[in-house]
Each structure stands twice: as C-alpha cells, then as structure tokens.
Amino acid sequence: xxxxxxxxxxxxxxxxxxxxxxxxxxxxxxxxxxxxxxxxxxxxxxxxxxxxxxxxxxxxxxxxxxxxxxxxxxxxxxxxxxxxxxxxxxxxxxxxxxxxxxxxxxxxxxxxxxxxxxxxxxxxxxxxxxxxxxxxxxxxxxxxxxxxxxxxxxxxxxxxxxxxxxxxxxxxxxxxxxxxxxxxxxxxxxxxxxxxxxxxxxxxxxxxxxxxxxxxxxxxxxxxxxxxxxxxxxxxxxxxxxxxxxxxxxxxxxxxxxxxxxxxxxxxxxxxxxxxxxxxxxxxxxxxxxxxxxxxxxxxxxxxxxxxxxxxxxxxxxxxxxxxxxxxxxxxxxxxxxxxxxxxxxxxxxxxxxxxxxx
Numbered sequence: 631x632x633x634x635x636x637x638x639x640x641x642x643x644x645x646x647x648x649x650x651x652x653x654x655x656x657x658x659x660x661x662x663x664x665x666x667x668x669x670x671x672x673x674x675x676x677x678x679x680x681x682x683x684x685x686x687x688x689x690x691x692x693x694x695x696x697x698x699x700x701x702x703x704x705x706x707x708x709x710x711x712x713x714x715x716x717x718x719x720x721x722x723x724x725x726x727x728x729x730x731x732x733x734x735x736x737x738x739x740x741x742x743x744x745x746x747x748x749x750x751x752x753x754x755x756x757x758x759x760x761x762x763x764x765x766x767x768x769x770x771x772x773x774x775x776x777x778x779x780x781x782x783x784x785x786x787x788x789x790x791x792x793x794x795x796x797x798x799x800x801x802x803x804x805x806x807x808x809x810x811x812x813x814x815x816x817x818x819x820x821x822x823x824x825x826x827x828x829x830x831x832x833x834x835x836x837x838x839x840x841x842x843x844x845x846x847x848x849x850x851x852x853x854x855x856x857x858x859x860x861x862x863x864x865x866x867x868x869x870x871x872x873x874x875x876x877x878x879x880x881x882x883x884x885x886x887x888x889x890x891x892x893x894x895x896x897x898x899x900x901x902x903x904x905x906x907x908x909x910x911x912x913x914x915x916x917x918x919x920x921x922x923x924x925x926x927x928x929x930x931x932x933x934x935x936x937x938x939x940x941x942x943x944x945x946x947x948x949x950x951x952x953x954x955x956x957x958x959x960x961x962x963x964x965x966x967x968x969x970x971x972x973x974x975x976x977x978x979x980x981x982x983x984x985x986x987x988x989x
Contacts, residue, residue, distance in 0.1 A: 698790025719833030721867025
C-alpha cells in the first residue's frame with residue numbers, strides 16, 4: 631500500500647567486549663550457528679552515533695534456521711568498548727532484552743539451568759504463557775518465550791529473535807511510533823503491575839505499565855519465512871526515574887545497540903518515515919549508490935523511537951549462498967514479495983557451519 635515491504639526483524643545488534651566469546655555463547659546457548667555475513671572494516675556512515683569519527687569494527691550476523699531474526703555481534707577493533715556505567719534496570723530507556731523463541735520453555739529451562747549460572751526462574755507472560763530470562767557473558771538479558779512454529783526443523787529447542795523488550799518514558803508516544811512506522815498496531819496485553827515477583831532482573835519490583843504489541847498484517851518479503859512474526863514489548867517504569875542505557879556512549883558499545891528490520895524499497899520507506907515525523911538519521915546510500923557489507927551489499931538506514939532507541943532498516947541487494955563458488959542471489963532481480971525457498975537457507979547453513987567449525 632505504501633510501496634515498501636517489511637519482512638520482519640532481521641537481527642538485534644549486540645555490542646560486546648569480546649567478539650569471539652559472544653558469538654560462541656550465542657551458538658552454544660541459542661543454536662545461532664549459521665553465519666549470514668561477517669565484516670571487519672570501518673563503520674564510516676554512523677558518524678552521528680560514533681563521536682563524529684569513523685570506527686573500525688568486527689561484526690557478524692548469525693542465525694538459527696529454525697526461524698526468527700538473527701544476532702549482529704559487534705565489537706570495536708581499535709577503540710576500547712565502554713560498558714554501561716550503571717546496572718541496567720527494568721524500565722530504563724533502550725532495548726532491555728531480546729525475545730528468543732522456544733518450542734518448550736520448561737524443557738529448555740531445565741537444560742540451560744544445568745549448564746549456565748545466569749538463568750532466572752520460570753515466570754509467566756501477561757497472557758499466562760511460560761517464560762524465563764538468561765543473562766549472557768556481559769549481563770545482557772534474553773527473554774525466552776514459547777512459540778511452536780519452525781522454519782527448518784533442526785531438533786533444537788530454540789529459534790531466533792522474535793521481538794524485543796524496550797524501555798520507554800511515554801507509553802502513548804511509543805505505541806504511536808511502533809504502530810505507525812513498524813505496523814505493530816494490535817495490543818496483545820496492557821497491564822500495570824510490578825514487572826516481576828522474582829529478583830533475577832534488576833528493578834523487577836518496579837511498578838510498570840507493560841504493553842505487548844503485534845501486527846494485524848503479517849510481515850511479507852523475501853526473508854519473511856525465516857524471520858517470521860514478532861512482538862514488541864514496551865515497558866514504562868511508573869515509580870522510578872529511568873536512565874538512558876546508551877547515554878554518553880557510542881553505537882557499538884556493549885549492550886543491545888539496535889533492533890533491525892528487513893525492508894524492500896527503502897526509498898519509499900524513507901519517504902513514509904519522514905512524512906510520519908520520524909526521518910532517517912543515517913542513510914548509507916542517500917544518492918542511490920550501493921553499500922558493500924563484506925559478504926553482502928545493500929542499503930542500511932536508521933531512525934529513532936521517541937526515547938532515542940535506534941531502529942535500523944536494511945535493504946539487501948546481494949546475498950551470498952556459496953561464496954567460494956561465486957553463488958550469490960541478486961535480490962534486485964527477484965519479486966520482492968516472494969519468500970526465498972528453504973533450500974537456499976539450508977545451503978547457507980551447510981557452508982557456514984563448516985567454516986565456523988574450523989574457525
């Protein structure tokens with residue numbers, strides 16, 4: 631209707647102090663063992679968020695073929711990463727947690743509790759479904775939520791990213807942003823209560839308004855089969871003054887640096903965002919050129935939610951299938967609305983796992 635398509639959450643960015651350790655942890659914990667791309671160059675086009683200077687970095691996007699978005703693991707190569715100067719609490723402003731889908735939350739809780747100490751107790755979502763939280767090597771939170779759909783069956787308990795928990799200061803303004811710009815127009819729940827009765831998450835006792843949003847219209851596009859549907863959970867602390875998680879720090883510093891969406895026809899989407907009061911703050915290709923992303927190419931852009939949380943959009947023009955054979959998919963020659971076939975992702979998985987195993 632607006633001339634563009636959104637295929638779903640492509641990835642959540644995870645800034646880290648140790649690229650290899652974080653990547654290995656995501657493989658071990660969530661089965662995110664298929665590398666879509668890896669790049670070790672200079673981020674030249676994020677100057678508004680990197681102190682006005684280009685920054686060299688090492689990054690990869692890794693996914694779980696059972697479905698859901700991936701994780702972009704990101705570390706500065708020549709600058710010492712600056713962790714958050716305070717312990718993040720429920721309701722602080724920014725991405726609080728990545729939502730990870732799980733076919734059997736109780737079974738996965740038993741499995742992961744036996745091998746990882748930073749695992750919270752079983753809890754319930756506002757709809758009564760089971761969930762729990764995990765903290766990674768550097769204290770980032772992951773919310774494990776139950777969902778049964780599988781893209782490619784690999785006999786794992788988990789899939790990929792199916793949403794995010796985001797701290798906000800003005801619930802109505804944030805609901806308008808995520809509803810208008812990203813189409814999350816359906817309220818699944820709207821509750822006001824202490825966020826948690828457990829003590830695993832800092833600030834879990836805070837009184838919060840908690841709104842979970844979904845889309846009435848499903849995502850569509852080439853990667854929509856893999857990425858699937860998602861929800862955005864907005865959390866507003868009502869009895870505490872929230873702090874901005876990335877205040878005074880750079881994009882790429884440790885923590886969740888962005889939520890990224892897969893977009894087709896970026897120019898139409900750029901016009902749509904501007905017309906609705908949320909213009910792009912970064913555009914890698916403002917004059918229509920193509921941006922080289924290492925193993926892939928395309929165009930990336932950013933804007934901000936009302937609290938300055940970064941939302942990224944990527945239009946992919948070229949995807950590697952078997953790089954050493956020169957087998958790439960030219961996305962510009964395909965019907966943007968037609969999902970990519972599963973066999974292509976299976977091929978990517980075979981090649982990627984072989985290389986990761988050899989490191």
